Amino acid sequence: MKIPQISxxxxxxxxxxxxxxxxxxxxxxxxxxxxxxxxxxxxxIRIIVSHPEKAVEILSKAGIVATVTEVxxxxxxxxxxxxxxxxxxxAGTLQIDYMxxxxxxxxxxxxxxILRFREPDEAIMLLQKAGVKILGRKDLLEE
Amino acid sequence: MRKCSWNDQSGLFLPEMSLDYTPIKKxxxxxxxxxxxxxxxxxxNVPLFRSRLDEKKLKPADIKTLEDIRLIPFSMKxxxxxxxxxxxxxVDMKEVVRLHAxxxxxxxxxxxxxxxxxxxxxxxxxxxxxxxxGYTSADIVQNFYGxxxxxxxxxxxxxxxxxxATVIPxxxxxxxxxxxxxxxxxxxxxxxxxSYFLRIIDVADKMGVDLRTLKIKRGLFGAEPWSDGMRDxxxxxxxxxxxxxxxxxxxxxxxxxxxxxxxxxIHIFEDHFYPEIIDPETLEPLPDxxxxxxxISTLSKQAMPILRYRTRDITAIESTAxxxxxxxxxxxxxxxxxDDMFIIRGVNVFPSQIETALLRAEKSLPHYQIVLDRKNHxxxxxxxxxxxxxxxxxxxxxxxxxxxxxxxxxxxxxGVSVLVTLCEPGSLPRSxxxxxxxxxxxxxxxxx
Numbered sequence: 379m380k381i382p383q384i385s386x387x388x389x390x391x392x393x394x395x396x397x398x399x400x401x402x403x404x405x406x407x408x409x410x411x412x413x414x415x416x417x418x419x420x421x422x423i424r425i426i427v428s429h430p431e432k433a434v435e436i437l438s439k440a441g442i443v444a445t446v447t448e449v450x451x452x453x454x455x456x457x458x459x460x461x462x463x464x465x466x467x468x469a470g471t472l473q474i475d476y477m478x479x480x481x482x483x484x485x486x487x488x489x490x491x492i493l494r495f496r497e498p499d500e501a502i503m504l505l506q507k508a509g510v511k512i513l514g515r516k517d518l519l520e521e
Numbered sequence: 522m523r524k525c526s527w528n529d530q531s532g533l534f535l536p537e538m539s540l541d542y543t544p545i546k547k548x549x550x551x552x553x554x555x556x557x558x559x560x561x562x563x564x565x566n567v568p569l570f571r572s573r574l575d576e577k578k579l580k581p582a583d584i585k586t587l588e589d590i591r592l593i594p595f596s597m598k599x600x601x602x603x604x605x606x607x608x609x610x611x612v613d614m615k616e617v618v619r620l621h622a623x624x625x626x627x628x629x630x631x632x633x634x635x636x637x638x639x640x641x642x643x644x645x646x647x648x649x650x651x652x653x654x655g656y657t658s659a660d661i662v663q664n665f666y667g668x669x670x671x672x673x674x675x676x677x678x679x680x681x682x683x684x685x686a687t688v689i690p691x692x693x694x695x696x697x698x699x700x701x702x703x704x705x706x707x708x709x710x711x712x713x714x715x716s717y718f719l720r721i722i723d724v725a726d727k728m729g730v731d732l733r734t735l736k737i738k739r740g741l742f743g744a745e746p747w748s749d750g751m752r753d754x755x756x757x758x759x760x761x762x763x764x765x766x767x768x769x770x771x772x773x774x775x776x777x778x779x780x781x782x783x784x785x786x787i788h789i790f791e792d793h794f795y796p797e798i799i800d801p802e803t804l805e806p807l808p809d810x811x812x813x814x815x816x817i818s819t820l821s822k823q824a825m826p827i828l829r830y831r832t833r834d835i836t837a838i839e840s841t842a843x844x845x846x847x848x849x850x851x852x853x854x855x856x857x858x859x860d861d862m863f864i865i866r867g868v869n870v871f872p873s874q875i876e877t878a879l880l881r882a883e884k885s886l887p888h889y890q891i892v893l894d895r896k897n898h899x900x901x902x903x904x905x906x907x908x909x910x911x912x913x914x915x916x917x918x919x920x921x922x923x924x925x926x927x928x929x930x931x932x933x934x935x936g937v938s939v940l941v942t943l944c945e946p947g948s949l950p951r952s953x954x955x956x957x958x959x960x961x962x963x964x965x966x967x968x969x
Contacts, residue, residue, distance in 0.1 A: 385915035387908050389945045415917050420908075420943055422917060441947045443908055447915040475916050494915070 379512055380448035380498055382430040386423040387443045390416060398423060398442060405436045410518060411492065413478045426480070426492070426518065449494045450501060451480060451513040456489040464491065467508035469501050480518070490518075540792040541649060541847045548848060551792050553587050555820035560584050560593070563826045566611035569604060570596075570828060590795065590818060591806055595829045598631065601771060606632040609825050617824050622670040623770045623869055630670070633770050634824040640679065642821050643773050646790045647680020647766075650779025653788065653845070654764040655739055656710055658685030663703055665713035665721070666744065666867075668692040672774025673744045673867060677712045677766075680776060686710070693717060696724040703735055711740040714867040715747040715755065715763070719898025722758045733760030741766050743775050744867035745900075746855050752784075765854055771830055772817050778852060786839045786851030793821045796852065797829070798838050809840040815852060833862060863893060863959055866900045868937045872958040875904055875931060882930035883912060883923075890949045894962040902939040904931060907946045 388394040395414075402409065408428040415422045427433045430446065437444045454460040464470065473496035480490035490513060495501035505512055543551070561581040563570035573594045574580070583589065601609060606629075610617065618637050622630035635643065656662070662681050668674035674692055681688045691702060693713070699721050702708065711718070718740065725732050737759065743766040755763045767787045768775035778789040789796045794817050798807045801814040815832045819825075839851040862871050875891060888907040893900065906927055914920055920943065928941040 383915075385913070387913050387920075387943075387945060389948060394945070417917060417921065420920070420945075422915065422920070424915065438910070443910050443913050443946055445910065445913045445915055 379450075379502060379514055381426060381451050381492070381513075381515055381518060382446050383449045383492070383494075384425050384427065384430060384433055384437070385445050385447055386425070386437060388421050388423055390418060390420055394421075395423065397440070398437070401436055401440045401442070402427065402433060405432060407433050407436065411478070411480050415476065424476075424478075428519065447494065448498055449492050450498060450505070451518055452491050452493060452505060453511040453513060454489050454491055456487045460489060461491065464505075464510060467504060467510065469495075469504035469508065469510070472497060472501050472504070540790075541653070541788070541849055543792070543848055545848050548792060549587055552795055552820060555792070556587065556590060556795060556818065557581065557584050559818065559820055559822070559826045560828065562611050562823070563828055567609055567826070569600060569609060570826075587795075590797070590829065593818075593828050595804070595816065595831050596827055597831050598771065598833075601631040601633075602629070605629050607634070609827070610634050611826055612636055612824050620670075621672045621675075621770055621774065623672070631770065633672075633774075635773075636823040638823050639773070639821075639825075642793055643676060643776060644679040644683040646773070646776035646793060647676060647779075648683040649790060650741070650766050650776055651680055651684050651686070653779055653781040653847070654741060655762070655782055656681075656684060656686060656741075660684075660710045661687040661689065661706060661708050662710045662712060663689045663691055663699070663706070663708045665691055665693055665699055665711065665717060666775075671744075671867070672768070672770045673714070676768070676774035676776060677741070681712075696721055697728060700725045700728055700730050703732070703737060704730060707736050709736050709738055711737055711761075712766075713740075713742065714744045715742040715751055716745060716866060716895070716898060716900050718742065718755060718759070719751070722755070723897055732758065735760075737761050739764065741779075743767060745864045749854065767852070767855065769817075769832060769834075771827060772819060772832075773822065777817065781843065781845040781847060783844050785843065786853055788843070788847050788849050788851050789838075791820075791849050793819065795820055796838055796850065798836070799831075801831075801833075801835075807837075809838045809850070812837040812853075815855075863891075863961060865893065865902050865935075865939075866937050868935060870902075870935055870937070874934050875958075878931040878934045879904075879906065879927060881934075882926045887912070888946070888949055889958070891959045892962065893959065900963065902937070903942055904928075904939050905942045905944050905949055907949055908943050909946060 386398055410426045412425045434444055454464045475494040475496060477491055477493045480492050482490050564574055564581045579592055616636045617634040619635040619640060620632055622632045664677050666673035666677050678688055678690055739762045741764050752763045764780045765787055766775050766779045768777040772794055777794050778787040780787050797816040798813040799816050800807055807813045815834045815836050817830050817832055819827050834855045836852045836855050862869055879887060879889060887909055890905045892903040912923055924941045924943050928939055932938050
């Protein structure tokens with residue numbers, strides 16, 4: 379139910395993002411999503427990949443620091459008010475460290491949001507109670 | 522405790538001014554007498570010096586000539602650390618009237634103590650420096666050296682009071698107020714670190730105050746190495762004469778030596794501090810005129826006599842006559858140091874202190890590098906820290922907190938603020954497995 383997301387520390391210098399992507403590509407690992415948070419000096423690349431365990435190993439061999447964080451992938455309506463509705467559930471009152479949209483290519487008016495809750499287990503309980511669909515690793519690969 | 526005073530012998534204690542001009546023969550006689558008393562004091566009351574001399578089968582009575590000082594083993598900063606806090610004190614604490622401290626490598630500072638007699642000597646040597654550079658009791662002096670445990674502020678302060686000048690104990694910081702005081706209080710002379718004065722010059726500029734139009738005539742600068750290029754710049758921009766005062770806490774603080782009006786070397790007050798130059802590799806004494814490491818023995822210190830202290834400062838002794846007529850010898854302006862210590866905004870820093878600070882903040886030692894630079898004429902220190910897997914958090918605010926934790930810890934140990942930059946592992950250069958810990962851009966290109 380929880381999705382392993384890999385966070386990678388990179389200095390804010392030209393070519394660093396390429397170095398990360400190339401080492402994953404060389405290992406036949408597919409990027410499913412990528413977001414970048416930065417503070418001007420350095421960045422945190424957050425990726426969801428086809429083979430997370432292997433990715434961590436590859437990155438560490440390449441001397442790149444990475445850590446695995448568990449995030450939740452939730453389905454929301456892609457129509458107006460979809461995300462607001464999710465955040466209007468009791469889970470929306472929990473601490474969310476960050477969130478971003480997961481790229482999908484379906485035609486079902488459904489969007490997928492990746493959420494990093496401070497308390498993921500409590501979030502799962504509340505989300506499920508509110509009827510929100512939480513996707514697993516396998517679901518994401520099929521999106 | 523038995524007292525071995527440097528000025529017991531009546532007739533040998535001369536008024537503070539005359540010693541600058543004492544005929545060399547007489548000066549040497551005073552030095553020998555005081556050296557013998559100092560060795561006796563250190564041998565009898567400081568276990569470290571006693572065991573060092575015993576190892577060499579040396580007794581205080583074996584010091585028969587000034588040249589015999591070469592028989593005495595060297596002492597170093599490490600000795601102060603190893604005996605922290607009071608291990609080198611030669612008198613009872615009830616005799617000690619003042620403590621000062623400077624940063625040490627283990628996070629513990631180095632502690633120095635003064636008896637009232639030491640305080641009087643300190644005031645007098647600083648006063649002699651002030652007199653040599655033209656300060657008078659009519660001067661209104663703004664002292665922007667830091668006041669506190671650092672010997673700079675209070676050391677200069679004591680000399681100024683002894684001289685009878687009007688002291689403004691403004692200490693460092695609040696640069697706009699410094700400029701305002703200089704102007705409003707009709708300051709005629711200043712004292713402080715040269716890099717901070719460069720900052721004052723800039724801020725005065727921004728405030729539309731032309732320092733050249735103020736009443737300031739001269740400034741005494743020290744606590745960090747500064748070039749002749751910087752002197753030219755200061756003199757030009759502020760319309761003053763800038764003089765170098767030399768000292769180190771381990772010996773007494775500022776006032777070990779000072780330039781005279783001719784600005785051609787730092788006169789060492791060698792009736793109180795005996796200078797030698799050694800080859801830092803072979804430790805062999807070098808003749809006057811040859812460049813090497815400055816070694817100083819105190820000749821009158823009571824609370825903490827130090828024998829043959831290796832200052833790590835590289836200079837040469839000039840024994841040629843100075844036009845001012847002072848017979849006490851000079852050392853050349855200090856350009857570099859023989860160890861890895863660096864000075865940032867007047868504070869001595871060792872890379873190992875940064876290590877201690879990083880360890881304390883994170884419990885694991887990351888690879889790091891220190892980059893020193895000078896921005897807007899103020900020393901800056903950037904500590905680049907490689908992020909390890911253990912330190913990495915997926916949360917940006919945690920990473921910012923990590924960086925703050927490092928800088929806070931460094932600031933706590935050093936007493937100066939530094940910029941901490943987190944960087945990728947392996948991104949800092951290493952050569953032959955050994956890190957180049959300090960990159961000093963201040964000494965690369967340009968005289969400022």
